[in-house]
Amino acid sequence: MGEHRVGLGERATMAAYPRTYRVSRGWQIFLIGSSLILGVPSTFGVLYFASGREADTKGATYLLIGICFIFAALSFYLLLTTLRSKIVLFADRIEIHELTVTHSLRRDEIAGWRINGSPGLILEQKHPAGKTISTAWLHKADPEFDHWFSNLDNLDEREAESALREIADDDSLGSDEEERFESLLRATRLTRLLNSIGGALFFWGVFLPRPYEVVFVLLLLAPWLAALFAWRSSGLIQLDGRPKDVRPNLSFLALFPMLALAFRAVLDFETVGWVTQTVAALLIGGALFAAQEAAHAGVRGNRLTTVVTFLFTFLAYGYGAAIHINALADSSDIQQTRYVLHEKYVSTGKVVRYRVRLTKAHLNTPEVSSAEVTPYFYDMLKPGDAVCLAFRPGALGIQWYSAGPCPPGTP
DSSP: OOOOOOOHHHHHHHHTOOEEEEBOHHHHHHHHHHHHHHHHHHHHHHHHHHTTOSOSSHHHHHHHHHHHHHHHHHHHHHHHHHHHOEEEEOSSEEEEEOSSOEEEEEGGGEEEEEEOSSSOEEEEETTTTTOEEEEOOOBOOOHHHHHHHHTSOBHHHHHHHHHHHHHHHOGGGOSSHHHHHHHHHHHHHHHHHHHHHHHHHHHHHHHOOOSHHHHHHHHHHHHHHHHHHHHHTTTSSBSSOOTTOSSOBOHHHHHHHHHHHHHHHHHHOEESOSHHHHHHHHHHHHHHHHHHHHTTOSOOSOHHHHHHHIIIIIHHHHHHHHHHHHHHTOOOOOEEEEEEEEEEEEEOSSSOEEEEEEEESSTTSOOOOEEEEOHHHHHHOOTTOEEEEEEEOOTTSOOEEEEEOOOTTOO
16 A cells, blocks of 8 residues: 655645634623623522512512523523633534534535524535534634635525526516616615614604604504515515625514514503413414515524524514503503502612502402502602502403502592
């Protein structure tokens, strides 16, 4: 057998590997700092609420302990992931080290790659076709990293070229190629305008929701209008965006009004019970999700991404829509119910809220432990005073209430 002699160039290439890329210094400071800011108070919160303070019932105590424990666990996971995560390049393969698993993929097994905001670095495998390995892109690349990927297929560039060919061949966009790309240009201009409106609606709804009913209607309709525009564009307009995507998207109009609507619902309305509002949120959020999928412009990604997106955006929208419709469309009579003030406190943060803890004045009254009051009424109150809750059954059957002074004759 002949002896293989390694040349100078091959030895230099082999000497350059392995190359290790850890989370960049800036991301380490941000992520570790965030995990400590989140985790330390959450850990103390578990101990604090476990002592039986603040909450009025055992159920509330368990809920608060559970919330704090979840945030403490997430912060601990974030800290460990930040310290453990790394990418290791070899001449013939790549290794992605996560907290609990290490993925290894040979260079000749990679069909293509892309880097985008979420989840980050994505490697598509040749076999099985379409299967991907991904990791958050929190690392600082260098010329050697770029060189390692330079001869592999860039999926973003491939999809951009494919999208341009599809647009050029789509008869529904115009009679010739020039007219079809003019349609793309008009769609791009339209989405810029609509996304600006979506951003403006978000700030309007969050910071200055006046007149309230007008703001609510606009926030409610915005995601449906986004789905309608996407559907009428025959696939030219998407609802989520990717870097280098030639098709314009309506992500701001579709997403930000949802968040503002949920924010206002949490801040402006207090309700009793959770079953009815959960069912209403599922139905309304599911209807919007189905509408966006029917527009052929729904969330593009794996099954986990779709589930997470549904839980955190469409359910938030469904909750916000249900709570607002339930209250604003409710024309029923008010039932005043007397409670006794146990203590009062100010909840500080981005929004200052004046709250009172209550005990029942009658055995057959709804179970309500706290409520929000106006600053003026708050200053007048002292422990033992009467506070009345004005209950309404709600247009969707979600009982809601507001707190204030007791009218004369309230039992």
